[in-house]
Amino acid sequence: MSSLQLTQEHARTSRSWESRRPNWDTLTAALKWPAIFVHRSALLLALLAMWEIAPRLELADPAFLPPLSEVLAAGWDLALNGQLYEHVGASLFRVVSGFTIAVAFIVPLGLAIGWYSRLGDTLNQLIEVLRNTAPLALLPVFILLLGIGELSKVTMVIYSCAWPLLLNTIGAVRQVDPLLIKSARTMGVSSVQLFVKVILPASLPMIFVGVRLASAAAMLVLVASEMVGAKAGLGYLIIYAQYSFLIPQMYFGIFAITTLGLVFNQALVSLERRFTRWRPASAST
Amino acid sequence: MIPKIRFDHVRKEFAVQASRGPARRFVALENVTLDVSSGEFLTLVGPSGCGKSTLVDLVGGLAKPDGGRILLDGRPVDGPARDRGIVFQQYALFPWRTATRNIEFALEVAGVGRKERRERARYHLDLVGLSAFADRYPHELSGGMKQRVAIARSLAYDPQVLLMDEPFAALDAQTRESLQSELLRIWRSTRKTIVFITHGIDEAIVLGQRVAVMTARPGRIKHVFDIPDVLHSETDDVRSLPAFGLTRHDIWSLLREEVLKAQQGQAATSDTETPPQLTRSFAESAHV
Numbered sequence: 141m142s143s144l145q146l147t148q149e150h151a152r153t154s155r156s157w158e159s160r161r162p163n164w165d166t167l168t169a170a171l172k173w174p175a176i177f178v179h180r181s182a183l184l185l186a187l188l189a190m191w192e193i194a195p196r197l198e199l200a201d202p203a204f205l206p207p208l209s210e211v212l213a214a215g216w217d218l219a220l221n222g223q224l225y226e227h228v229g230a231s232l233f234r235v236v237s238g239f240t241i242a243v244a245f246i247v248p249l250g251l252a253i254g255w256y257s258r259l260g261d262t263l264n265q266l267i268e269v270l271r272n273t274a275p276l277a278l279l280p281v282f283i284l285l286l287g288i289g290e291l292s293k294v295t296m297v298i299y300s301c302a303w304p305l306l307l308n309t310i311g312a313v314r315q316v317d318p319l320l321i322k323s324a325r326t327m328g329v330s331s332v333q334l335f336v337k338v339i340l341p342a343s344l345p346m347i348f349v350g351v352r353l354a355s356a357a358a359m360l361v362l363v364a365s366e367m368v369g370a371k372a373g374l375g376y377l378i379i380y381a382q383y384s385f386l387i388p389q390m391y392f393g394i395f396a397i398t399t400l401g402l403v404f405n406q407a408l409v410s411l412e413r414r415f416t417r418w419r420p421a422s423a424s425t
Numbered sequence: 426m427i428p429k430i431r432f433d434h435v436r437k438e439f440a441v442q443a444s445r446g447p448a449r450r451f452v453a454l455e456n457v458t459l460d461v462s463s464g465e466f467l468t469l470v471g472p473s474g475c476g477k478s479t480l481v482d483l484v485g486g487l488a489k490p491d492g493g494r495i496l497l498d499g500r501p502v503d504g505p506a507r508d509r510g511i512v513f514q515q516y517a518l519f520p521w522r523t524a525t526r527n528i529e530f531a532l533e534v535a536g537v538g539r540k541e542r543r544e545r546a547r548y549h550l551d552l553v554g555l556s557a558f559a560d561r562y563p564h565e566l567s568g569g570m571k572q573r574v575a576i577a578r579s580l581a582y583d584p585q586v587l588l589m590d591e592p593f594a595a596l597d598a599q600t601r602e603s604l605q606s607e608l609l610r611i612w613r614s615t616r617k618t619i620v621f622i623t624h625g626i627d628e629a630i631v632l633g634q635r636v637a638v639m640t641a642r643p644g645r646i647k648h649v650f651d652i653p654d655v656l657h658s659e660t661d662d663v664r665s666l667p668a669f670g671l672t673r674h675d676i677w678s679l680l681r682e683e684v685l686k687a688q689q690g691q692a693a694t695s696d697t698e699t700p701p702q703l704t705r706s707f708a709e710s711a712h713v
Contacts, residue, residue: 323517326485327531327582328507337530341521418521420564 206388211395214388223377228396230372234290235362235404238297239355246302247347250309255339260310267306275300275361279368288369293362300361301354308350312343345419348412355408359401374400427499428460429586429618430484432646436492437479453479455643457493461620463585466612468621468629470680471639472687477622479644481590484620485511497586507531510579514591516571518563524550524574525559531582549577552611569600576608580615589621593628605631609657626676630656631663638679641687648679 178185188208195202206214218224253260279296286292316339324338366375378393435457440448453476461467471477482488483495486505495502497509518527528546537545550556553573563571572592579587593601605628612619623629629636634657636650652672656663663669 317517319513319515319517320519322487323511323513324530324534325487326505326509326511327534328505329534333534337534338519341519344521416521418523418562418564 204387206391211388211391214386215392215395218377218389218392224396226372227374227377227393228400230370230376231362231366231374231397231400234293234366234373235297235358235400238294238362239301239358241294242298242301242305242354242358243351246305247309247350250306250347250350251313251340251343253306254310254313254343255335271303271307275357276364279365282365283369293365293370293373296361296365297358300357304353304357305347305350308353309343309347312346312350313339315346316342345416348408348416351412352405352408355404356401359397359404363397426462428496429463429465429498430461430620431496431499432457432459432480432493433496434458434493435480435483435490435495437476437483437488438491452643454483454490454645456645459637459646459649461618463618464616466609466619466621466632466634467637468623468633468635469637469639470623470626470629470676471644472641472680472684473624474687475639475641475683476644477639478590481511481588481620481622484586484588485509507535507582508584509586509588510582510584512572512575512579512587512589512592514594516563516568516575518571518574518578520563523560523562524555524566524577527563527574528578528581530578535582545581546577549581550574552580553577553607567600568596569604572596572604573607576611580611580617584617586618586620589619591622591624594624601628608632609659626673626680627664629676630669630672636676638676639683641683641690647683650676 191205192208194200195205195207215224218227253263275296278299282292282295282299286295320338320342321334324334329337362373363375363378366373367379370376374393374397378390378397381387381390381393435454436452437454438450438452440450442448457480469477469480479488483490484497484502486502486509519530522530525543525546528549529542532542532545547556547559550559553576555570555573555577558566558570563574566574576592593604596604608619609632621629621632623632630652633652636652638647638650639645640647650672653668655661655666655668656672
């Protein structure tokens with residue numbers, strides 16, 4: 141065995157000896173994610189624990205604040221007897237259809253208003269007046285005109301989504317860096333090309349800000365309109381449970397609304413990421 | 426012979442809206458007359474706010490002169506077109522496009538097929554030495570790399586004239602110098618007509634075959650210097666040659682008068698009616 145082979149051999153054995161050590165590394169790596177989870181979720185977990193413990197220790201009146209486990213049990217019953225499905229389905233239909241219709245019509249309108257400044261001048265005062273009319277104040281009007289069926293609720297959702305969508309889309313078009321437009325013009329773009337290849341992609345991040353604000357507005361108005369006049373939906377579940385003193389069910393309704401909002405928001409966030417992958421990570425949160 | 430670009434008594438005015446009172450007009454360029462021949466590298470220096478960038482806008486077809494004419498191959502400039510490329514100081518890359526796709530932009534607009542686009546983008550990325558960064562987004566590139574991509578983008582659609590508006594001003598000294606020599610190399614191999622605007626005398630001498638010095642507002646061509654060939658040697662450190670120092674001094678003396686004039690002008694009109702681009706700092710003016 142030559143000395144070279146020896147050193148190689150030595151290197152190999154010492155390496156294999158070392159390879160046993162990274163167990164610590166893999167262990168800390170394995171603990172890293174739970175650690176991050178605990179670090180980030182500690183407050184939330186503490187809050188849930190308080191919810192469970194406080195009523196049991198009679199720190200809060202269990203009649204008005206039942207422990208979390210009872211709330212979840214009530215939810216489980218609702219799920220078993222099919223009521224939960226009905227309420228979630230009704231709410232989901234209203235919010236998704238209203239929101240989708242709003243995005244489909246309002247974003248193009250906003251693009252047009254932002255692009256054609258004369259159209260903006262014409263519509264500006266009308267927009268200012270309407271957007272400062274709180275949607276909930278119009279709820280009775282919508283019910284009077286459109287009845288208490290789906291139409292009035294979906295219209296409410298559309299109406300409340302419209303303003304954040306419209307204002308952010310208009311703003312998005314107007315804040316496109318003039319240098320990019322100038323640069324594109326020197327490369328001989330037609331106005332259609334300028335719009336499709338420059339204005340639209342440059343506006344996308346801010347349009348998404350509007351989309352997310354709209355989704356929050358949609359949830360708010362959804363619950364309110366379901367509380368006023370509805371025969372199904374999570375807002376109806378909450379208010380009906382309260383009237384009937386089914387307090388755990390009421391809390392579960394709130395819980396379900398939160399979950400629905402979180403899922404909705406998360407879906408939008410991942411959609412946004414898909415479309416704006418080119419942005420630096422810090423800017424796309 | 427018809428010059429590539431002819432500035433023929435060009436005049437440009439701007440309306441400035443004061444915060445109070447009526448709009449006033451001020452003259453940015455007056456009586457600018459200059460010929461740039463085909464394949465020439467001309468640099469343009471002048472005090473801040475003398476209308477250098479306005480000249481680029483005019484040749485680029487982004488603005489129209491209020492008097493006189495700008496002729497390109499003997500024909501008046503009528504709007505922007507792909508026979509002229511502009512490189513801006515702030516890169517103006519599209520942040521949602523990778524380096525390759527940025528370079529492809531004008532080709533896409535022109536309706537060039539996908540395969541040829543890719544090929545030409547690759548060729549020009551290679552020309553500016555960025556082949557390894559083809560799929561990076563602008564925010565993942567350094568300032569110097571961004572400007573290389575911008576130059577490649579302007580070259581990719583093969584314009585005859587390249588207009589460069591202080592393209593290296595935002596870069597650090599070292600990057601600037603390496604980009605200068607690369608630009609010279611590209612110019613020698615492509616023989617584009619280049620009009621290069623700068624506020625650095627050194628840069629003007631190193632790059633230009635001729636250096637045009639502009640006056641303070643309203644901008645006119647004060648004098649055009651021919652730069653001796655010895656200062657464009659590819660091998661020598663031209664900045665250390667005596668001819669460099671002499672030329673630099675001549676230009677500097679001429680320019681200093683104008684910078685001082687520009688500052689006095691600014692002091693006299695330092696009220697609201699001075700537009701932002703005219704109120705650049707002394708430090709920048711003094712950069713000459």
